Structure formats: structure tokens, C-alpha cells
Amino acid sequence: MTIPVSAADWIVINTELILVGTAMIVLLLDAFNRRISDRISPWITLVGVVGGLVSLGFLWGQEYTGFAGMLVIDSFSVLVKMAILFGTGLAVLLSVDYLRREELAQGEYYGLLLLSTVGMLLLTSSANLIMIFLSLEMLSIALYVLTGYARMRPRSQEAGMKYFLLGSFSAAILVYGVALIYGALGTVDLAGVAEALTAPGILSNPVLLAGAGLVLVGLGFKVAAVPFQMWTPDVYEGAPSPVTAFMSVSTKAAAFAALTRVLVFAFSDLSGVWMAVIWAIAALTMIFGNLVAIAQNNIKRMLAYSSIAHAGYILVAVASANQLGIQSIPFYLIAYTFMNIGAWAVVTVITRKGEEGVGLSDYTGLFWRNPLLAVSMGLFMFSLAGIPPTAGFTAKIYLFMAAVNANLIGLLIVAVVTTIISAYFYLRVTVIMFMHRPSEVSAVHVPIAAYVAIIIAVVATLWLFLFPNSTQAFTEAVWRMGL
């Protein structure tokens, strides 16, 4: 008996194969020669990530279905995968000097980072609830370990443990939901689910509703939407900064891709029910994230709450569920990847060994200590607040237009008001950096790799504002995604 794997199957997973191969090289190299591995594994990882991006370039504009409908390649998944790989690549640049500064081992770190990325890429393409669960587990298990990677620092251990316990709990809820959906519809294939939902009378089936609700809880945990956000501040604060940078953008991108595929494409006939739920979750998430962020004096916690708030904004696009909304999701995810990793890059550089120096006061007069760093951070804060001339502004405009088109005026008002509130705490960082004089002017040492990451993020944040048309062709193709 042969294992039937067709040419289309290989094409569908080629990006993942490149990264899995890179991960194997990194892990084996570390096992054979630690000294060499410490020196070159970040660069091997980067080569793999760039290779993945190139392979995505070849997939652009094409549509494939592989492995009996388990994985799909379409414009939506290709764009989200690009966001994920940009996130991984920038996180690698941040990690090189961070791991040296914190005296942490290099080899396994990059192996786990790559395998987590593979889980995210698969999640983005998954069109089957079993694949969604498995790829979610793969990315999560690697992230649990990476969160607790700084084993000598109790905060990192605590964050890893918390993330692990709550993460496994949410995974169990997700599996329960998948089981109930299978019980009600007899299929776990998303296209099959969409088809089964057209049967008369099926929409009021309580088993189906309970299943869909539990799946929503499981995915809501991964995107850190209120009320499933409790873990976020502690985990983002305790984890090594580059890991937080990576998971705050890439996990979010992958989980939102899965959420969109499940809700908008598989459960579209059930939209009368989930629309109201997503509406409420989006509004709560935006309000909670932005209001609590105001009270934070620790920059890592502030960015964690900001990350919760941004999940709320993306949920507005999901709730819109119209063409513009679905197009704006990949654009927002890409813009968010650059501006948020940029902000975390500055945080990584400013903190000292042992993750000291994360208070807002450590940013006092940063302009006099390192003007380039301060200007970049100011730009990222503007972008996160949605102020022009930045990518965050363009992304928010798309979102708001989608909400207007979908006639979600109430949600739009919440989004606009919370955006204005968020300007307060983002601009406060800018004010502290530029308006206050530092007590002592000591230069900030910035490693070259981190500089490269910050400059890439700055250029991309400006580019997406100045030339949104350059991505328009991309996002316009997204709506054509079929299931």
C-alpha cells in the first residue's frame, strides 16, 4: 500500500517543510558542536525564514488544496504567513544579542522558535478542525518552553508555568468543542461543516451551538480576547522580551487566521449567533485593554494590555465579516507585526541583564541618550495609537471603513473612543522620552542586529502608510479565498 501524497500536497506544505528542515539542522548542529552552533544557529534560522518568505512569494496568487482538504493555500493564508515569518525573522534578530546578554543557550532556542513558527504556518492554512487543534498544540508547546526559557529567573519560570496550565486548559476546551461539532455534524472538515450547516433545522441544534461556543473560547484564549486574557500580562512580562515580541504578533496572526476561517467561512450560516458574541467580545476587549493600559508603569505590562486592545480591534474586522473586513485583517496583522515588534525591540535593547529597567522612568530623556532609538520608539507608539504618518493609522482606517460598511455603528463608536483613550498612554511614553531631561546622560548600547530589526520595522511602518496601494493588490485578492 502506498501513501498517496500528490504534487499539490507538497506545494501546500513547502514553506513548512523549509522551516522544519531548518529546525532539524539547528537542533542537530547543537547536539554535535555547541560552540559552532552558538555562533551560527541564528543565521541558519534567518536563512530558513527568508527561504520560507521566498517560497510564499512563489505561492502568491495561486490556490491549492492539499491532503484531502486539510490544508489550503489562498491569498489570505499567504499574507498571514508572511506576517508570521516577518515576526519570526525580526524576533531572531532581537534574540542574537539578547541570549548572549542573558547567558542563555542558543541552539534549542532557535529550534523551538522555528517549530513554533511551523505550527503557526499550519494553523493559518488549516481547513480541518483536527489540523487546527494539532497545529495550535505544536505552536503552544514550543511557546510554553520559550516563555520559561530563562530558567534562572523566577518570573520567567512562573510565566511559563502559568501559560502552560491555562494553555492546556484552553486546548482541552477547544477539543471538547471539536468533539461536539463532530457529534452534531458528523464532520470536522471546515468545508464539510459549511455544507452541513445548510441542512434545514440544524442551526438550532444545541450540541452544535455548544461546540461552536467552546471552539470560540479555545481560540479566544490564543488571541487574548476578553474575558480570556488573564494570562497575557503575566506571561508577556515574565517571558524573555524577544519571545514576547514573537508571540504577541505571530501567535496572534495565526490564531486570527484560524478564527476567521472557522467563523466567517465555515460557520457563516451561523453568523446570526456568533456575530453578537464577537461584537460583545470585541467591545469588551477594546475597552478593557485600553483602560487598564493607562494604569501601567511597567512598559512590558503596558504593551501586553495594548496587545489585548489590538486583538479587540481585529475582532471588529471579524465581526464585520464583509469583504473589506476580511481584507483588512491581513493588512492589520502585517502592520501590527512591524509596529509591535519594533516597540518590543526598543524594550529589549533598553532593558538590562535579568530584565531590569522596564519601568516607564527608564525611558526618561531617551532622546538625549540615543536619538535614533527615541525617534523609532516614538514612531511605533504613534503607529500603535493609530496616528499618521504610520501603518497603524492606515490599518485602523480600513477597519473603521469595514465596520461602517457592515453597519456596526455601535462597535465603531467604541473603537473610535478607545483609540482616542489609547493615545494617552502611547503618547505618554513619547512625552517621557522627548520632554523630560534624563538625570544622567549615559549612552544606550544597541547591538547591530537589533538596530537592523528596528530599522526594518521603521521602514515598514512608514512604507505601509505612504504606499498602502502597494499592498492593495494583495489584500484585494484576499476576498476571493474559497473554501
Added chain:
Amino acid sequence: MEITGYNVAFIAIAAMTVTSAIFVVTLPNILRSALFLMFTFIGVAGLYVLANAEILAAMQLLIYVGAITVLILFAIVLTQQLMGARITQTSRNIVLGGVAAIAVFAFIATTFVSHFSKGSDMIAAQPAVPTSDPLLMIAKMLIQPYVLPFELASFILLVAMVGAIVIAKEDKD
């Protein structure tokens, strides 16, 4: 419910499973909790047999009873100062947690009760189970339509192993 051999067996096995599960999360001695966990796993295997899923039951016995429980027992025995320690299994959030747990349970239970009261049309027709050789069918499913999830599961195990080594290894240099 009629009194048939099947129903009696089901109620007995279900009662054993649930009772042992309650002991697992309430006993102050972690070793006893682990032993009761074994009975829970055996009970679940029994439920699989009643549901005509003999192969799943065999897997359950081999993997959960045979391997996982033994692993847990090893971990307990080899961890210092864990053997005789009394462990409280409740936290200060017991009231809130209890309310949440009961609410979720009530929600799921009502769902199922309402399903059974309306008849079985709410559960979709299941794919026909071949009476001839279920093991062969599972094997074929695993390497044909489900080859990707199968391989992905092995990668998850790899990630877990690498992760366990990262967490547990000693710092030498």
C-alpha cells in the same frame, strides 16, 4: 431506563470512573491521587468497550494505564519530599471556581438532556463502522487521509521532548 446487562454495566463503570476522578482531585496524598487516576483511565477504557470501540479501549489501557500512570508514579517517587507530603487541592478561589464549574457542567448537561429528550436526530449519522477489521481500517485512515495530522502529532512529540530537555537539563558552563 430498562434494566439490561448493558445498562447495569454502563452505570457501574461510569460510577467507578466518576468516583475515582473525584478522588483524584480531592485526596491530600498525591500518590493515592495517581492510583485513583489509574482507575479513572480503566473506567474510560470500559466505556470505550461498551461503545464498541475495542481498539480504542486497548490503546487506552496500553498508553494511559500502562505508560502514563506509571510515568506519573515514577515522577512522584523520584521527586524529593513529595511522597508523604499533604497537599491541599483547593485554592482561595474555590467558591468562584466551583460556581463556574457547575455553570459549565449545567450548560453541557442541559444540552445533552435536551438532545436525548428530542430523539437522536440531533446527532449526525456516523460513518459506518466496518464489522470486518476495524484495526485495518484505522491503519489505512492514518496513512491515507490523515497522514498529515499523524505526522504532525509526531512533530508535537518532538517539540515536547526538546522542550522537556531544555527545562530539565543541568547548567554546566
